[in-house]
Amino acid sequence: MKYKELIEKMTLEEKASLMSGKDFWQSKDIERLGISSMFLADGPHGIRKQAAAANHPGLNVGIPATCFPTAATVANSWNEELGEKIGEYLGEEAIAQKVNVLLGPGVNMKRNPLCGRNFEYFSEDPYLAGKMAAGYIRGIQSHGISACVKHFCANNQEERRMSIDTIVDERALREIYLTAFEIAVREGKTKAMMSSYNRLNGTYTNENMHLMQDILRGEWGYKGCVITDWGGSNDRVTGLLAGNELEMPSTAGESDQEIIKAIKSGRVKEEVLDECVDRLLDLIFTTEKAYHRPHTEFDVEKHHRVAQKVAEEAIVLLKNEDNILPLKFGKKVAVIGDFAKDARYQGAGSSLVNPTILDHTLNCFEESGIVSIGYEQGFERYGKKNEKRIEKACELAKNADVVLLYIGLDEVTEAEGLDRQSMRIPENQIELLNALYEVNQNIVAILSCGSAVEMPWIDKVKGLLHGYLGGQAGARSILRILSGDVNPSGKLAETYPIRYEDTPSFHNFPGGEASVEYRESIYIGYRYYDTANVDVLFPFGYGLSYTTFEYSDIEVNKYGVTFKLTNSGSVAGMEIAQLYVHSKSTDIFRPKKELKGFVKIFINAGETKTVTIPFDDKTFRYFNVKTNKWEIEGTEYEIMIGASSADIRLIDTIFIEGTGAPVPYDKELLPSYYLGKASNVSAEEFENLIGHTVPISQWDRTKPLGYNDTIEQCQYAKGWVARLAFHLIVFAYWFLKKIGKRSSANIIMMSIYHLPFRGIAKMTGGAVNMPMVDGILMIANGHFFKGLSHLLRERNNMIKSRKQKKL
Structure with missing residues (x-):
């Protein structure tokens, strides 16, 4: 020690x-x-x-x-x-x-x-x-x-x-x-x-x-x-x-x-x-x-500029029909959407930051060189429909060469403690887009949200720029991409399915009351879509640029892969080259491809660079449940270099010596996993995979409530006080949402509704102790007077004990 x-x-x-x-x-x-x-x-x-x-x-x-x-x-x-x-x-x-x-x-x-x-x-x-x-x-x-x-x-x-x-x-x-x-x-x-x-x-x-x-x-x-x-x-x-x-x-x-x-x-x-x-x-x-070292206050302006640089490099260009972007010099744009006025730049919950500076789109136009003919809000931020706002937006759009439409998810939709209810953006935003399309089809959508969304409306936009949640300088960063001052170089770190129902965990999220089964096993994200041949809207690793890149001359040895990358367009830019690996053996079920390396490299227009991506200890390994350790299959592997998981440009093969481990699975018992079609696996097949029966995923409503049961479970408690408390919490959540206090409603759901009874002691800083929780549980389980007496007695004991310690 x-x-x-x-x-x-x-x-x-x-x-x-x-x-x-x-x-x-x-x-x-x-x-x-x-x-x-x-x-x-x-x-x-x-x-x-x-x-x-x-x-x-x-x-x-x-x-x-x-x-x-x-x-x-x-x-x-x-x-x-x-x-x-x-x-x-x-x-x-x-x-x-x-x-x-x-x-x-x-x-x-x-x-x-x-x-x-x-x-x-x-x-x-x-x-x-x-x-x-x-x-x-x-x-x-x-x-x-x-x-x-x-x-x-x-x-x-x-x-x-x-x-x-x-x-x-x-x-x-x-x-x-x-x-x-x-x-x-x-x-x-x-x-x-x-x-x-x-x-x-x-x-x-x-x-x-x-x-x-x-x-x-x-x-x-x-x-x-x-x-x-x-x-x-x-x-x-x-x-x-x-x-x-x-x-x-x-x-x-x-x-x-x-x-x-x-x-x-x-x-x-x-x-x-x-x-x-x-x-x-x-x-x-x-x-x-x-x-112990001397230090000074940080440079606010410098850090803001760094935040801007980070956002610029992370913004993803998803669609650029007719090369509508970058905006041509002198084009008149109409700026529409509530997120243009008040940027959506971060999530909610414990990560909420009070920014030192906050850029908003409307304040950054002058320096961008983009000619704006005006702004309209277009929609209510939290989903309320407003026909007048749509009408005003359409009137503005009629006079523009290009419409910049700022849409996305609001702050309380993506939040700690709550999962989203759907993959859709609010309907009032889609109605606005449909109306704008009728008067001006040169629409560039700027999307602001922190996770994947469905886009049944994508055919109605010529350009789509995804800013995700770009931090306090994100608004200015987006304008620099739109104007062409910065060449977009971001690529998606997650797959965008066409519909939520296409996702491999669709049938098993968020699970039952007591448990959630990961029946899809290793097949999440692109590992599933590529293996099961499910079409997606945008694949993992996808992103466009204002230039083009060509890949050539692949060479593979036991240390890694080398290839040439050429900027074949007319603009300098950065390309993200991705290394994927696939085992040609069929003895063990594996995804069609797995990311095993990547590199981001800046290349001037017309320039060619030689790129090397080394192999490492994770390149060929898999976990063998029979030997209980990492093993390597002795077989041929396809080495793929791609611009995305669905855009493989170069392929070569290499034979890798294996560790000689026994095959861990009986193929006959796991057909879905060997086919890669693991989105709706039966309980029996999943049990064959995990080697035991799955636990019952429903709460046992016959047992008294205990420390690890949640406030939500008070709905079936024996004690009327607990049931009343449950309904009051549900009403408070509904009422706060109704009057527009959605953040407060979310706090109720996050901090109370799903809280286990033990959390009453663990999260109150000592105001309530576990013996007092025992009293609360007695009340919840139908012993009101006994529980209240116990609660008050233990509270007095706690107060006396603390007074004695101070003496």
Whole structure:
């Protein structure tokens, strides 16, 4: 142990105290031993440190910070170095705000387009997500502070996220849902990891010994800290045994007492606690050193310009019929759409940043050189229909050469704690587009949203520019693409299906009441669409440019692939070349192609460059469930170089020696997986894959409610008070939405409706303890007077106990 001498000076109570938060955002300190508290802040794309007291759950406005493009946006740049640069600037701002641990990046897979938090995640592909995350981490930690990669793991939906049980086969877990975390640990060398709320195959993630010990600590050799998601601790002692150092937020010392009791009873050896303390101390002391160096406030203007550069490189040109873009000099444009006036630039929830500067389209026209003849709102932001706005927009559009139509999803549609209800953009925006098409067919749509949407209207636009959520400088960045000052170079980090029903997880999202089954296994995103030959709207890796690129002269050897890339157009630009690999063997089911490398390269018009993409330890591997380790099939592999997953330009083959592992599957029992048609797998076939029966996915309504049951389950509680409370919560949600307070309605759904009863104690900073929760559960289970008496008695006991400690 690194801090053995210091730990030997601590009492058992002091050691246990370090294992939970001091308040909502800080770890505990021990003044007599020179151990300071750490400040942890949200920050996947900008520092969210609120000016209010640290015991507040983070609903206040944060201190101004640069709002960079979200992870979903930056992933479209396919530029690891750019990710590292963002990390460096995030780290610099964290230092300025005295933050030790930055809670990000998020590397969960985009299993389904409707996940409400997809805007915070990089990709449907674990290799791309992992590489981008590693860049962020290196940048953040270059300042001495810590990144905290989240949410570990298989947290791919927001509905019932604190109680849902994710049922996934071991191979899909390793190849799809853990690979990005593995890259973050091994290449990014993250100092901290955040465990997710959900169960994984029956066990809460931060208590899961297979996940936390066998894989994270054992296989990956992780030496850093594991921090719970806020309120995500279930059994504190079981979590400690699994190697979970820090429970957040504060429980006012209640869980510390559970640890002390477990050690005194012999359930836990004190050496286990010492190891956890040692790892936490290392995080405290190494991040504290960052504040011993002289530092100044960050340069607001400079960081804003960096945010603009990032957005410019991440914007994706999806359609450019008749070369309508870039806009020709002197063309008169009509600017239409509410998002042109008030930019949609970030998501909602814990990642909400208070920007230092905020560009809006209407304020940036003069410098862009684009001639605007006027602006009309066109539609109500939150979906209300308004015929007069459409009429005014059409009158303006009649007089324009080109219509710039700003459409997308609003702030409360994509939010933490809630999944989207559909893949469509609001109907009132589509009605506006249809009306505009009748008067002017030269329409360029500028799309603002953080995740994939359906586009049945795409034939009515000549140009489509997807800005995703471009941060505080996104509006200006889009204008620079439209004007031709910048050549677009972004490519999609996720597939856009034609219809939501085409997605491989359609039949199994968001799952049942108690569990969600990942029956599609390894076939998510393009892995499914390409293998099952399902047509898509825009494939993974797709994006247009104002120039063209030619690929030639492929050469493959055991170290990697080399080829030539020529800018065959008339404009300098950047191209993202992608390496995909396919095993020619049919012994083990595998996708038609898998991303195994990529490079982004700038090439002047007419120039040719030689490009090399090396192979690495992930190029040919697969996880063998029979040997329980990574293996390589001895066979021929197709090496494909493409401009997207559907646009393969060069192909060669190479034979790779295998590890000689036995075939892990019986092909006869898994026909859907061997055919790649895994969108609607039967329960029987899925059970053949996972090797056991699937758990019942419905709640047991005959049992009394317990700690891990949710407030939502009060609808069938025996106690009338609980049922009444449920209906009041539902009414409050409906009423707030009705009067336009959608953000407040979302908070009810996120913070109350899906909250497990234990969360009442875990998320209230000690205002309610677990014995008081026992009283609440008695009331919910039909014992009103007994429960109320217990609740009041335990509250008095808690108050008396705290008064005695102060004395």
